[in-house]
Amino acid sequence: MTAQGRRIWPVVGDPMRRNPSRAARARPVEPGFERFMWYFMRISGLLLVFLALGHMLIMHVLVALTGQEISFAFVTSRWGSPFWRIYDLLLLLLAMIHGVNGARIIVGDYVERGGLRAFLVGIMLAAAFVWLLLGILVVATFDPNTAKFVGPFS
Amino acid sequence: MFGYRISWAQLAWFGHRLSGIGVLVYLFMHIVENATLAFGPDVYDFTQTLFRNLPIRLGEILLMAALVYHSLNGLRVIVMDFWPATTAWYRPLTYGVIIATIAAMIPLGLIMIAPYAPWGRIL
Numbered sequence: 001m002t003a004q005g006r007r008i009w010p011v012v013g014d015p016m017r018r019n020p021s022r023a024a025r026a027r028p029v030e031p032g033f034e035r036f037m038w039y040f041m042r043i044s045g046l047l048l049v050f051l052a053l054g055h056m057l058i059m060h061v062l063v064a065l066t067g068q069e070i071s072f073a074f075v076t077s078r079w080g081s082p083f084w085r086i087y088d089l090l091l092l093l094l095a096m097i098h099g100v101n102g103a104r105i106i107v108g109d110y111v112e113r114g115g116l117r118a119f120l121v122g123i124m125l126a127a128a129f130v131w132l133l134l135g136i137l138v139v140a141t142f143d144p145n146t147a148k149f150v151g152p153f154s
Numbered sequence: 155m156f157g158y159r160i161s162w163a164q165l166a167w168f169g170h171r172l173s174g175i176g177v178l179v180y181l182f183m184h185i186v187e188n189a190t191l192a193f194g195p196d197v198y199d200f201t202q203t204l205f206r207n208l209p210i211r212l213g214e215i216l217l218m219a220a221l222v223y224h225s226l227n228g229l230r231v232i233v234m235d236f237w238p239a240t241t242a243w244y245r246p247l248t249y250g251v252i253i254a255t256i257a258a259m260i261p262l263g264l265i266m267i268a269p270y271a272p273w274g275r276i277l
Contacts, residue, residue, distance in 0.1 A: 052177075056217075
């Protein structure tokens with residue numbers, strides 16, 4: 001290892017070394033969208049550790065341990081509480097933005113052509129927007145009384 | 155896959171991306187699945203029965219492993235990004251993330267597989 005490579009941060013030279021975490025990208029130097037997203041990924045990531053892992057632990061571990069089953073009645077009871085609705089909305093919002101930004105960064109790493117990259121990122125953003133809207137609608141408008149309406153597909 | 159000798163650090167990085175994409179794909183499916191709530195109890199409860207089989211359960215265990223790994227490795231990234239001095243221990247931290255993921259998945263996997271296992275119960 002060179003003397004330069006041993007410097008902790010900021011290390012110049014080898015891109016793998018320039019990045020302190022050696023796992024994600026270095027913090028963009030200029031303020032702007034990319035730097036904002038660099039911080040967003042870390043802050044939302046920290047929140048998602050609790051929100052997403054908590055959600056999985058409840059739905060797949062605690063439900064099994066207490067002999068329950070996920071059903072319409074279970075959701076009705078769960079979303080009867082504003083706490084769980086807000087929890088799920090926050091989880092949905094952060095997970096979708098965090099996930100799609102991650103996918104955008106991966107596409108940026110592998111797709112060199114600007115036009116193709118913009119096309120792929122555009123499709124992902126559009127899909128994320130539609131799915132996010134659908135998810136928010138489902139969580140926010142769920143009403144066990146009106147939900148008895150059977151829609152056009154059944 | 156990489157065309158050169160890979161290190162644990164590179165594997166950790168690759169695993170972070172792979173698990174992230176996996177969880178994102180699941181999120182899209184999960185939103186569609188939950189949208190069936192709008193069609194009432196019969197439709198939703200029927201949808202849920204589609205998820206009660208061994209292949210789906212194995213997928214859910216894989217999802218849990220992806221989420222645990224992505225969370226722990228993400229915490230390592232945050233720690234190393236905001237406290238650069240900790241990069242001196244990036245190797246033991248990376249090993250720690252991998253070992254902790256495996257250690258956490260032993261009880262979690264056992265609880266989740268229990269209904270489909272020959273012993274059929276959790277404890």
